[in-house]
Amino acid sequence: MTIIGGNVLKKTPLNEVHRELGGRMVEFGGWEMPVQYRGVIEEHLAVRGAAGLFDVSHMGEIEIRGPGALEFVQQVTVNNASKLKKGQVQYSAMCYPHGGVVDDLTVYRFDEDHFLLCVNASNTDKVFAWLEEVFEEDGSADLTLRNVSDEYAQFALQGPASETILSRLTDLELGRIPSFHFYEALVAETPVIVSRTGYTGEDGFELYFAPADAEKVWNMLMDAGSEDGLIPAGLGARDTLRLEMGYPLYGHELSRDISPLEAGLGWITRLEEKDFIGRDALLRQKQEGLKQQLIGLTLTEAGVPRAGYAIYSGKIKIGEVTSGTMSPSLRVGIAMALIDPEHGAVGSPLQVQIRNRMAGALVVKPPFFRR
Amino acid sequence: MEFPEELKYTEEHEWVLVEDDVATIGISDFAQDALGDVVFVELPEVGTVLDAGKTFGVVESVKAVSDIYAPISGEVIEINEELPDTPELINTSPYEDGWMVKIRMSNPAEAEDLMDAEAYQEFIEGEE
Numbered sequence: 001m002t003i004i005g006g007n008v009l010k011k012t013p014l015n016e017v018h019r020e021l022g023g024r025m026v027e028f029g030g031w032e033m034p035v036q037y038r039g040v041i042e043e044h045l046a047v048r049g050a051a052g053l054f055d056v057s058h059m060g061e062i063e064i065r066g067p068g069a070l071e072f073v074q075q076v077t078v079n080n081a082s083k084l085k086k087g088q089v090q091y092s093a094m095c096y097p098h099g100g101v102v103d104d105l106t107v108y109r110f111d112e113d114h115f116l117l118c119v120n121a122s123n124t125d126k127v128f129a130w131l132e133e134v135f136e137e138d139g140s141a142d143l144t145l146r147n148v149s150d151e152y153a154q155f156a157l158q159g160p161a162s163e164t165i166l167s168r169l170t171d172l173e174l175g176r177i178p179s180f181h182f183y184e185a186l187v188a189e190t191p192v193i194v195s196r197t198g199y200t201g202e203d204g205f206e207l208y209f210a211p212a213d214a215e216k217v218w219n220m221l222m223d224a225g226s227e228d229g230l231i232p233a234g235l236g237a238r239d240t241l242r243l244e245m246g247y248p249l250y251g252h253e254l255s256r257d258i259s260p261l262e263a264g265l266g267w268i269t270r271l272e273e274k275d276f277i278g279r280d281a282l283l284r285q286k287q288e289g290l291k292q293q294l295i296g297l298t299l300t301e302a303g304v305p306r307a308g309y310a311i312y313s314g315k316i317k318i319g320e321v322t323s324g325t326m327s328p329s330l331r332v333g334i335a336m337a338l339i340d341p342e343h344g345a346v347g348s349p350l351q352v353q354i355r356n357r358m359a360g361a362l363v364v365k366p367p368f369f370r371r
Numbered sequence: 372m373e374f375p376e377e378l379k380y381t382e383e384h385e386w387v388l389v390e391d392d393v394a395t396i397g398i399s400d401f402a403q404d405a406l407g408d409v410v411f412v413e414l415p416e417v418g419t420v421l422d423a424g425k426t427f428g429v430v431e432s433v434k435a436v437s438d439i440y441a442p443i444s445g446e447v448i449e450i451n452e453e454l455p456d457t458p459e460l461i462n463t464s465p466y467e468d469g470w471m472v473k474i475r476m477s478n479p480a481e482a483e484d485l486m487d488a489e490a491y492q493e494f495i496e497g498e499e
Contacts, residue, residue, distance in 0.1 A: 024407075039462075040433040041408045236407070236434055302455060304411050304431045325433060326410035355429070 012057035013153050013214035021232055029122030031058040034234040043237035044328040047200050048369075050229030051159030053221055054238055056206070057214065060124025061152045062117040062131065066143030069113045076134055077107060078260055078276055079268040084109040089180045089197055092268055093260045094127065095278025099285060100256040101263070103127050104248065106197060108182060116148075118206075120250045124149055134277065153214040157221060158204035158233075158241075165225035166205055170194070174205075188213075188220035199238060201245035201367060240325050243334065246296055246366020252307060252322045253294055253336055261285055262338070264294045292319065293341035296366040297350065299333035303359040305352045309335075312351040312358065313343045321352065327368060334368045335361070372400045375466055379482055380491035383440045386466065389482050394443050397470045398430060398461065401495050406432040409461040412454040414471060419447045421474055423481050428471065430461065443481045445474035 009032040012018075018025065023034030034055070036043060046052050064072060073081045079092035088109055094102040103123040108116040119127045128147045135145055157166060163174045172185040172194060182195035193208040209217060222230060239249070246264075248254050253263050260269045261282055270276075271283055285291075299305060305324030310317050319339030327334045335352065343350065346365050351358040378386040384402035388395040403409065411431040421427045421441035428439040450472050453460060461469035476482070486494060 035434065036407060039408050041410075240433060302411065304436075306436065326431075328433070 010058070012055050013211040014055045014057065014218060017215060017218060018055065018232075023232070023234060026235070028235055029058060029120065031121055033058060034232075036234040036236045037232050040234070040236035040240060041328045043231060043233035044240050046229060046231045047159045047202055047233055047237060047241055048329055049160070051157060051161040051165055051204070051225055052200075052231060052233030052237065053218070053225070054156040054158065054233050054235075055153075055214075055218070056156050056238075057153040057211065058121035059154050060119040060121055060127065060147070060149040061208070062119060062124075062128055063146045063148045064115045064117065064131075064143055065113060065146075066141075067113055068141040068143040069115055072135070072141050072143055073107060073115050073117075074274055075276055076131060077105070078265075078270065078278065078282075079107070080270040080273050081107055081109070081115070082274070086111055087181055087183060089182055089195055090268075091180075093254070093265055094130070095260065095276070095282070096256065097277055097281060099259040099261075099278045099281030101250070101254045101258060101260060102130050102256075103250055104254055104265075108193075108195070113143075118154075123250060151210065152208045153211040153217075155207045155214075155217065155221070156198055156200075156204060156238075157207065157225075157230075158198045158200040159202050159230075161225065161228040161230065162202070162204040165221065165228055165230055166194075168224040169220055188217045190217055192217070199247060200241040201247075201369065202241075239323075240328055243323055243325050243336070244327055244329055244367065244369035246336065246368060248294070248336070249323060253338075258292070258294075258338065259285055262290050262292050262294060290341050292338045293344045294322070294336055294338055295344045296364045296368060297321075297324075297335040297337055297352065297361040298364050298368065299335075299352065300349075300360040300362055303333050303352070303354045305333050305335035305354065305359070305361070310353040311337050311339055311361075312353060313348070318343045318350070329369045333359070333361075336366070372404065373466070374400065374488040374492055376488050378466065379442070379485035379487060380494075381440065381442045381485060382494060384495075385440060385442045387442045387482065387485060389476075389479070392476050392479060393448070393473055394445065394476050394482070395470050395473050396439075396442060397465060398439065399491070400465050402437075403462050403465045403469070406430060406435055406437060408433050409458045412458045412461065412471070414450045414454065415447050417447050417450060420477075421445055421447065423478075430458075439471065441474075442485055443474065443476055444478050445476040447472050448475050449473040
């Protein structure tokens with residue numbers, strides 16, 4: 001194990017491969033992960049124009065099985081999991097009773113009574129403990145809850161060339177997998193869960209399989225994609241890609257102190273369709289009006305907005321940047337920010353304090369990047 | 372990684388080229404590599420007086436913000452006008468096209484305190 005800052009970091013099965021590829025390793029969510037290989041911008045643009053391969057084995061997986069599984073998933077998540085058919089995936093969030101977010105996640109339905117939750121690496125232990133707490137409090141639910149994170153490696157193959165590349169390694173008819181659906185199939189001679197999902201805004205697949213197969217799957221994918229411009233991509237590009245799409249990242253746009261409604265996730269929060277933990281608090285928030293709101297900002301002058309920078313409307317401080325970057329696709333500064341909703345109308349001119357100057361910005365509705 | 376012999380270097384990873392009483396300043400190959408893709412550069416205006424050891428500008432990569440320190444005191448007589456629009460020159464050509472400012476030195480003796488290429492290379496090996 002490598003020790004950075006006194007913490008023992010977990011390693012994915014690809015750790016040595018990342019180093020051989022020149023990956024710059026950093027701490028992320030308790031894991032040692034490659035932030036970049038040849039450069040964030042090059043990797044970002046490869047995903048937008050061709051394809052990138054990300055090792056995201058740090059992500060956590062939690063399995064819920066049994067006759068009470070659906071009811072339990074419904075209780076702990078804000079989206080309506082009863083709408084999921086077998087082989088479908090759903091983006092969702094988990095709330096505390098006060099409406100703050102435990103984590104955002106994807107919910108996979110394998111069967112009537114069999115679900116898999118894919119959760120953020122840094123939240124895996126917290127989420128699992130929270131689910132156990134809810135499960136034990138209820139006492140009557142007939143289900144098993146397992147943290148199966150160690151049983152899965154995960155890669156994200158993302159970009160317009162993804163389908164072409166993946167089709168070379170599987171008999172699965174990829175053209176028949178719609179977005180947010182998954183199949184279990186042989187890919188690169190390996191049993192893989194093939195999910196048409198991602199965190200980049202591009203077409204692509206998230207692949208789950210046994211950690212022992214990670215190196216083989218990685219190498220076969222890289223070989224299959226080299227002629228199409230596939231390159232390894234790190235967490236730096238993953239962050240700029242998701243930010244251009246306005247996708248939230250836990251710890252920035254979502255937290256215990258930020259509700260899904262405040263974070264712009266009203267579209268997955270099914271207040272009218274079902275009961276769930278946090279619903280009462282969210283209904284109250286909706287009724288009383290939100291105290292903070294997540295918005296998109298595009299800088300109208302040079303500069304790079306970053307997390308923590310203050311947002312002003314004239315002389316009044318109205319909020320803070322939650323994530324910001326120089327958009328590699330648009331070549332302007334973009335940010336998401338939590339502000340007083342009074343100032344959040346699209347088109348409003350605001351200012352971002354960058355060191356000792358005020359940079360002009362406009363409120364925009366993400367995604368920042370559109371094809 | 373390259374460290375031209377004719378330059379002097381600082382512990383904050385700036386380089387200086389001294390020609391008569393003019394010093395050209397930039398950041399080293401090691402610094403640009405550590406920063407990653409440079410996307411923004413903030414430079415002082417011509418006429419600004421720099422004090423050795425004090426910050427005079429900022430370089431930002433996708434992931435990080437980094438101050439630039441004046442290796443030597445003097446008045447800024449020219450800035451690299453290409454950098455605001457093409458900050459990536461710092462990555463692609465840290466010692467030539469990616470230069471940042473030229474100053475007229477007020478105390479040229481300060482240059483003698485800076486490291487030569489060999490000493491700088493030893494210094495960064497110690498840092499890694």
